[in-house]
Amino acid sequence: MSTPRIGVRKTYKLLIGGALVRTESGRSLEGPTGDNVPWASRKDVRDAVRAAHSAGSNWSGITAYNRGQILYRLAEMVEARAAEFERLAMAEGSSEPAREVATACDRLVYYAGWCDKFAQVAGCVNPVTGPYFDFSVPEPMGVVTVAVGPGAPLLALLTQIAPILVGGNTAVVLADDAAPATACELGETVTTADFPSGVVNILCGKQAETLQAAASHKEVDAIDVVGATLDDRFWSGAAGNMKRVGSHGPYDWLDPGCQGIGWIERYVETKTVWHPVGI
Amino acid sequence: MATSTEPKAPGIGVPTWDYVAAPEARTIVQLADRYDHYIGGEWVPPSSGKYFATIDPSSEGVLSEVALGEEADVGAAVHAARVALPGWSALPGAERGKALFRIARILQERSREFAVLESMDGGKPIRESRDVDIPLAAAHFFYYAGWADKLEYAFPGRSVRPLGVAAQVIPWNFPLLMAAWKLAPALACGNTCVLKPAETTPLTALLLADVLRQAGLQPGVVNIVTGDGGTGAGLVRHPGVDKVAFTGSTAVGKEIYRRAAGKRVTLELGGKAANIVFEDAALDQAVEGIVNGIYFNQGHVCCAGSRLLVQESVAESLLRKLRHRMDHLILGDPLDKNTDVGAINSREQLSRIQEYQAVGVAEGAEIYQASCALPEKGYWYPPTFFTGVSQSHRLAQEEIFGPVLAVITFRTPEEAVEKANNTPYGLSAGIWTDKGSKIFKMLGKMRAGVVWANTFNKFDPTSPFGGYKESGFGREGGRHGLAAYLDVR
Numbered sequence: 094m095s096t097p098r099i100g101v102r103k104t105y106k107l108l109i110g111g112a113l114v115r116t117e118s119g120r121s122l123e124g125p126t127g128d129n130v131p132w133a134s135r136k137d138v139r140d141a142v143r144a145a146h147s148a149g150s151n152w153s154g155i156t157a158y159n160r161g162q163i164l165y166r167l168a169e170m171v172e173a174r175a176a177e178f179e180r181l182a183m184a185e186g187s188s189e190p191a192r193e194v195a196t197a198c199d200r201l202v203y204y205a206g207w208c209d210k211f212a213q214v215a216g217c218v219n220p221v222t223g224p225y226f227d228f229s230v231p232e233p234m235g236v237v238t239v240a241v242g243p244g245a246p247l248l249a250l251l252t253q254i255a256p257i258l259v260g261g262n263t264a265v266v267l268a269d270d271a272a273p274a275t276a277c278e279l280g281e282t283v284t285t286a287d288f289p290s291g292v293v294n295i296l297c298g299k300q301a302e303t304l305q306a307a308a309s310h311k312e313v314d315a316i317d318v319v320g321a322t323l324d325d326r327f328w329s330g331a332a333g334n335m336k337r338v339g340s341h342g343p344y345d346w347l348d349p350g351c352q353g354i355g356w357i358e359r360y361v362e363t364k365t366v367w368h369p370v371g372i
Numbered sequence: 373m374a375t376s377t378e379p380k381a382p383g384i385g386v387p388t389w390d391y392v393a394a395p396e397a398r399t400i401v402q403l404a405d406r407y408d409h410y411i412g413g414e415w416v417p418p419s420s421g422k423y424f425a426t427i428d429p430s431s432e433g434v435l436s437e438v439a440l441g442e443e444a445d446v447g448a449a450v451h452a453a454r455v456a457l458p459g460w461s462a463l464p465g466a467e468r469g470k471a472l473f474r475i476a477r478i479l480q481e482r483s484r485e486f487a488v489l490e491s492m493d494g495g496k497p498i499r500e501s502r503d504v505d506i507p508l509a510a511a512h513f514f515y516y517a518g519w520a521d522k523l524e525y526a527f528p529g530r531s532v533r534p535l536g537v538a539a540q541v542i543p544w545n546f547p548l549l550m551a552a553w554k555l556a557p558a559l560a561c562g563n564t565c566v567l568k569p570a571e572t573t574p575l576t577a578l579l580l581a582d583v584l585r586q587a588g589l590q591p592g593v594v595n596i597v598t599g600d601g602g603t604g605a606g607l608v609r610h611p612g613v614d615k616v617a618f619t620g621s622t623a624v625g626k627e628i629y630r631r632a633a634g635k636r637v638t639l640e641l642g643g644k645a646a647n648i649v650f651e652d653a654a655l656d657q658a659v660e661g662i663v664n665g666i667y668f669n670q671g672h673v674c675c676a677g678s679r680l681l682v683q684e685s686v687a688e689s690l691l692r693k694l695r696h697r698m699d700h701l702i703l704g705d706p707l708d709k710n711t712d713v714g715a716i717n718s719r720e721q722l723s724r725i726q727e728y729q730a731v732g733v734a735e736g737a738e739i740y741q742a743s744c745a746l747p748e749k750g751y752w753y754p755p756t757f758f759t760g761v762s763q764s765h766r767l768a769q770e771e772i773f774g775p776v777l778a779v780i781t782f783r784t785p786e787e788a789v790e791k792a793n794n795t796p797y798g799l800s801a802g803i804w805t806d807k808g809s810k811i812f813k814m815l816g817k818m819r820a821g822v823v824w825a826n827t828f829n830k831f832d833p834t835s836p837f838g839g840y841k842e843s844g845f846g847r848e849g850g851r852h853g854l855a856a857y858l859d860v861r
Contacts, residue, residue, distance in 0.1 A: 214528075219850055221832035222511065229836045229850065314841075325630075332630035334796065335622075335639070335842045355530060355860060363847050365836050366815055368825045 105130045107137060108280030110144030111290020122298060126184040130273035132298035138306040141294035145236040145263040146312045148291030153233045153261035161208035164258060167286040168201035174282055178247050178275065185246045185272040192347065193248040200352050204255040211259060211357050224370045231361035233261030234337060235314035238307040240300055242319025245346035246272035250279055252346055253317055256356035266295045267304055273297035309333065315360050319343060391702060391710040396498045398707065401489045406437040409445050409598060410581040412452035413591025419444035426574055429495035430706050430715035430750040438574045441599030443606050449595035450612040453537040453564040456592030461534045461562035465521030472517030472559060474587040479510035486576055490548055491706040493575040495715030496669050498707050508831060509552035515833035516556035519854060523561065526851050532858040534562035535636055536614030541604040543620045544570035544717050545672040551577050553848045554617050555594060561857040566595045568607050572718045574598045622842050638846025638856045640838055642771040643799030646792035647677030647828060651685045653804035659693045665802060665828040667701060667755045670716055671775035675800035677828050679768060681788050684781045698742040698755045713775065716751040725753050725774035732758045732767045769795055789817045798840030802828045
C-alpha cells in the first residue's frame with residue numbers, strides 16, 4: 094500500500110500592479126475554501142490605486158480594437174480554468190457553478206465586442222446653431238474601485254469589472270468577503286491575459302475596511318458598489334473629491350439584464366468639443 | 373461709455389469717437405411691489421410672512437421684494453409637485469412636448485421684457501441677456517419639447533421612465549437660462565419640478581411663472597420657491613424629492629452630494645478653466661477668445677477661461693494685444709446696448725473678488741486693470757489680469773467667479789497639459805492653435821467636460837455640457853441631458 098500523497102496547496106495572493114503579492118500587512122484570514130487568503134490593508138489599497146492610476150494611459154491609450162482583444166483573451170483564459178473556477182465557486186457559495194462560470198465567460202465575450210463600438214453609440218455630433226462643428230465623445234473616468242456584490246462568485250466579479258474596463262478605466266477590485274479565493278484565482282488569470290500591468294488590481298479580505306480606504310482616497314475617481322448600505326463616513330470620503338458612486342443591485346447575476354451598454358456608460362465621462370467652421 | 377466732454381486730441385473737428393449712451397428702456401418691465409411663491413399654479417404668501425429685497429446691482433436700488441421660503445413653503449411646493457406628477461407623467465409625450473413648445477414660443481415673444489429684467493436684477497449687459505441668455509433659454513425649451521415624444525430613440529433597446537419630483541437649485545449668473553436648462557429636460561421626461569432661484573436674481577424665474585400660466589401648464593408641474601441658501605438646503609433634503617439638480621459652488625455641491633446619500637443627483641459646479649494659447653495660434657482671434665472667456669458676464673461663469681496659459685514665445689505680444697483690447701472694453705450701465713462689462717452681481721461677490729485681488733498681490737503676482745472709470749453707485753470691478761502667477765498660487769487654483777484672469781506661461785505642449793489639468797476642477801478648457809492635429813492631441817488630454825478649440829464660451833441646447841472631477845457630474849443639454857431625468861433600464 095502506497096503512502097497517500099500530500100497535495101500541494103496554493104498560497105492565494107493579491108494582484109497589485111501586475112504582480113501577485115502577499116498583503117504588506119502580513120495578515121491573513123481563513124476563507125470559505127479552508128485556505129488562507131490575504132487580508133488586504135489600507136496600504137494595499139493605496140498601492141493598488143497608485144498602480145491603477147499609473148496604468149490609466151496604458152489602457153485608455155491603446156486602441157479600442159486592442160482592448161477588445163485583451164478582454165477576449167481573458168475569456169479564453171477563464172474558459173481554460175473553468176473547472177477550477179467552478180470548484181471554488183461551489184466552495185464559496187454558488188448554487189449553479191457551471192452555469193455561472195459559463196455565463197461569466199460569455200459576458201466577457203459580449204463586452205469584448207463592445208470595446209470598439211460603444212463610443213459610436215454613446216457619442217454624437219451635435220447640430221448646434223452657428224458655424225461650429227460640435228461633437229461629444231465618451232472618455233474614461235479614471236480609477237474605478239469595484240466593491241464586488243454578493244452571490245455568484247466569478248460571475249459577479251466579471252459582471253462588474255468588464256464594462257468598467259470597456260470604458261477605458263482601470264480597476265481596483267475589492268472582492269466579496271465570502272468569495273476571496275475566486276477573486277485571487279481571477280487575479281492569476283488576469284496576469285495571463287495580456288493586460289498592461291495595473292489595469293486590474295484585486296484585493297480581498299474585509300471589504301468594509303478597504304472600501305472606506307478607497308472612499309477617502311483622492312486618486313479614486315469612481316466607486317461601484319452592489320447591494321451595500323453606505324454610511325455617512327463613506328459619503329463624506331466620496332464627496333471629498335466628488336467621486337462618482339454607482340450604488341446599485343443586488344442582482345440575480347444570471348439575469349441577462351445584468352449586461353448592457355448602460356453598465357459601460359455608468360463609468361464614462363462625456364467630453365464635448367467645439368470648433369469653428371470657416372476658412 | 374458716456375460721451376466725453378473733452379476731445380482726446382487737439383485740433384478743430386477731431387472726433388472723440390466715444391459712444392453715445394444707448395440705454396434700453398426699462399418701461400417694458402412691470403414689476404410688482406412684492407412676489408409670493410408660485411405653488412400649485414397659485415401665488416402663495418410665505419408661511420413665515422417674511423420677504424426680502426432684490427436689488428439692481430448697478431444702482432443698489434430696490435426692485436421688488438420676494439418671499440423668503442422656509443420649511444413649510446418647501447413642503448407645500450414638493451407636495452404640489454407630487455400631486456401633479458401622476459397626471460403629467462401619464463400625459464402622452466407629444467402633449468407634454470406641445471406644452472413646452474408653447475413655453476418656448478412665449479419666451480421668444482416676450483424676450484425683450486425678459487432681457488431687460490435679467491439685466492436689471494443681475495447686472496449683466498443687455499447685449500448678453502438679449503443675445504445669449506434669453507434666446508438660449510427659449511431654444512432649450514424648444515429643443516427638449518421635441519424630445520418628449522421621442523425618448524425611446526434616446527436610449528435604444530432600453531426602457532425609460534421619469535424619476536418623479538425634481539428639486540432644482542440654480543445660480544445667479546444666468547438666472548433664466550439656468551432655469552431653462554433645469555426645467556426643459558425634466559418636464560420633457562415627465563417629471564414635475566420645484567425650482568429655487570438664486571437669492572439675488574429671482575425675478576426672471578418669477579416672470580417665467582407668468583409664462584407657464586400663459587402656456588396653460590398644469591398647476592403643480594412647476595413650482596417656484598424663492599429664498600436663500602437655507603431654502604435651497606431644505607429643498608434638496610426634502611424626503612419627497614426624487615432627484616436633485618444643483619448648479620453652483622463646489623463647496624455647496626459637495627455638501628449636497630454628501631447628504632443626498634444615494635438620491636439621484638446631478639451637480640454642475642465650479643471651474644478654473646485653462647485657455648491655452650500656442651505660438652502658432654491666430655493671436656488676434658485668441659485675444660477675442662480670452663476676453664470672451666473671462667470678461668463675458670463679468671467672469672461670473674463657471675466655465676470661464678480664468679487661467680490663460682500662453683506659450684512663452686508669444687506671451688509678450690499676446691499680453692500687449694490683450695491690454696489694448698481690455699482698455700477698449702466699455703464698463704457701465706447694464707441696460708446700455710454699448711456696454712461690454714456690467715455690474716458685479718452682489719456686494720458679497722464684489723468683496724470676494726476684491727479679496728482675491730489682495731491675495732494675488734500678496735502672493736507676489738503683478739496686476740493689470742483696464743483703464744475704465746467705475747460708476748460711483750453699484751457694484752463694479754474692472755477687467756483685470758495677473759501675471760507672474762505660479763501653479764501653487766491661489767489665483768491659479770481657486771475659482772474667483774469674477775473678471776480676474778491668471779496668466780501663466782508654458783514652453784511645451786506637455787507642460788501645458790500638466791498645468792491645465794492641475795486643479796481639482798474639470799469643467800472646460802480652451803485650445804488656440806492653427807494646427808489641427810495639435811488640437812486633437814491636446815483635447816484628448818484635457819480632463820474637462822467641454823473643450824473649445826479656437827473659440828470659447830459657446831453654448832447650445834443640443835450640446836452636452838458638464839464637468840469632470842470636482843466640477844460635478846451629469847450633463848445638461850443634448851441627448852445626454854435626458855439621462856439626468858430618467859430612470860433608464
